[in-house]
Amino acid sequence: MKIIIAGAGEVGFHLAKLLSYESQEITLIDTNKDSLAYADTQLDIKVIKGDATSIAILKEARVNNNDLLIAVTASETTNITVCVLAKQLGSKRTIARISNTEFINHKDEVGFTKFGIDELISPEALAASEIELSLKQSSFEDNYEFEDGALTMARLTLSKKASFVGKTVKEAAQIFPEIHFVPIAIQRAGTQYTLIPRGDTEFKEGDSVVFITSEGGGGELCKLSGKANQDIKNVMILGGSQIGYKSAKYLSNKGYNIKLLEKNKERAFDIADELPDVLVINSDGRNVNILDEENICDMDAFIAVGDNSETNIMSCLVAKSKGVKKSIALVENMDYFELSHSIGIDTLINKKLLAANNIFRYIRKGEVVAMTKLSNMNAELLEFEVKATSVVCNKRIRHIDFPRSAIIGGVIREGVGLIALGSFRIQEGDRVVVCSLLRSIKGVEKLFL
Template structure:
């Protein structure tokens, strides 16, 4: 595919990096020469210095022959304008990064595709949704819902007392017959080893295990994980960014007790007016005395979403030292993911990865409905739609000769989630959730073409 990305900031650079691994033809454009020089020195892509809304420049980038135009500059107006112009000039698909949630809230009323924008992506909205999901499923340190929760991916670290430990997948399935979940990928503790589990794969203490589960399977995993699923009622949010504001507003609507600390006095006053149901405090979230004054030890969760990764991490560590059981930190550097368990923070979230998850489904072959890249794990989870002539529909799963480095975790049929075992036969229009190594994706895609 020929893909043009406008904006060489953190999101644009990260997308360019990931997409360049897929052997696509990537052109990265930006007005900032230094950003382009950095990208050019690190990535095997073409860079062009110009304004993304310049018609002449877009023609120079051969926009008329592009398969996908992605506008992820820091300017919402630039992204929208660039997508409209690019579509008129011949780009097959366009994606715009936006920050104003009014656009996504009213996308059913306003047909943006008629204007030339095929998809709107709000990294702030994606991050807010991820935070809410993590607070709802507090036992788990990663979650992702498919089709509104018909199937859910959850991840947890196995403690010594977990009933899975020491047993193979096959043995566990025999002991816990009728359980509504399936392990799809395992990362061994203190290693970079990623395993697509088979029947003889043995669970070990400290394993980070990812499951595909039905709605009732989530509660079963809660019980079997040996972790107390304490309901969340009191939440402290550090940082009055757009993510902090939207998270506070959404959580207040669920009748949670929200305290928000913002370092900028003017912004704190503004937030106090915007969030009448939350307690807004002007101060530094790293200030131990302030946190003690606000009874941080009585909080069920602390969410740190300031503009600095280090501040978010340090604030969460302070909260952990005061006994807060659930901490979530927003970080910019994906390298921090490999350190999260060692430094004691429950969950890190990254806007770049969340945006990539949404955008990548436009890159894959076959009809990819959803995709998520797992944090610090060499595996991806994709949701495909099966068609009448798809190879995946021809035989039961056990007879398909499906790639060994891939596993079918579940199927959504007629709006109902199903854990798909070997005898299950996939039908036309089924939505199939698959976990696999990146190098195996092309083989998996052939089953759905």
């Protein structure tokens, strides 16, 4: 695919990096010479210095022969303008990064596609949604919902208390035949190797296992794995950033008791005025004594979403030492992200990765409805919509020539999530959730074209 990325900031550079690894033809546009110079030396891409709202610059990037334009500059006005211009100049698809989530909430009413904008994304809103889901599924280390929870991806590390440790997948299925979850990826303790489980794959203590669960499967999984599903009610948020503000707003509307610490006095008063149900404290939450004064030990969850990754991590570690059940930290450094569980934090949030996951489904072939990369694993989860022409249509799963390094985790049919085993017949209109190692994605895509 020919892809133009407008904006060489953190999100733009990360997207260019991931897409260049996929052998896509990338052109990166930015006004900042230093950002472009770094990208030019680090990545196999074309860079153009200039304003992406310039028609001349877009023509230089050959927008008329472009499959996808992604506008991710720091200005949402610029991003919207670039997408409108690009679509009029011939770009097949456009995606704009925005910060005002009202645009997303009312996109059908406003009709952004009429203007030439096919998709709107907000990394901050995605991060806030990820935080909300992490609290709802508090016993899991990582999770992702398909079709508003019809199917859910849940990840946890197996302790020796897990009922199926020492058993193969087939043995576990025979012992627990009525369960509503299935394993789709395993990373052995102390390794970076990801395997797709088969019937003879044995569960071992310390395994990091990714499951797909249908309705009710999360509770069963907690019970069989020896995990207690923690009840989260009192939440402390460190930082009044856009993510902190959006998280506080979402969570307070869901009935959580929220306490937000913001060191900037003006920002703290603004948030307090806008969110009357949130207790906003003008204080520097990086100070351990302040956290003690604000009764951090009474909190069920601590969310650090300040500007500094190291501070967020250290604050979460302090919270865990005070007995807080769930800790969530916002990090921008991908090296930290890969060390999440080894440093003792329950969940790490990365805006760049969330934005990339949201955009990557437009890169994949076939009718991809949703997609997420499994953190620290060389695998992706993709949700395909089955067409009448798809190879898998009207076939039982056991009769599909599926790559060995990929697996069907579940099927959503008419809004209901189903754990699909070998005898299950796939039909037109089904939404099929597939876990695949990166090397097999092209083979999987062909099955759903």
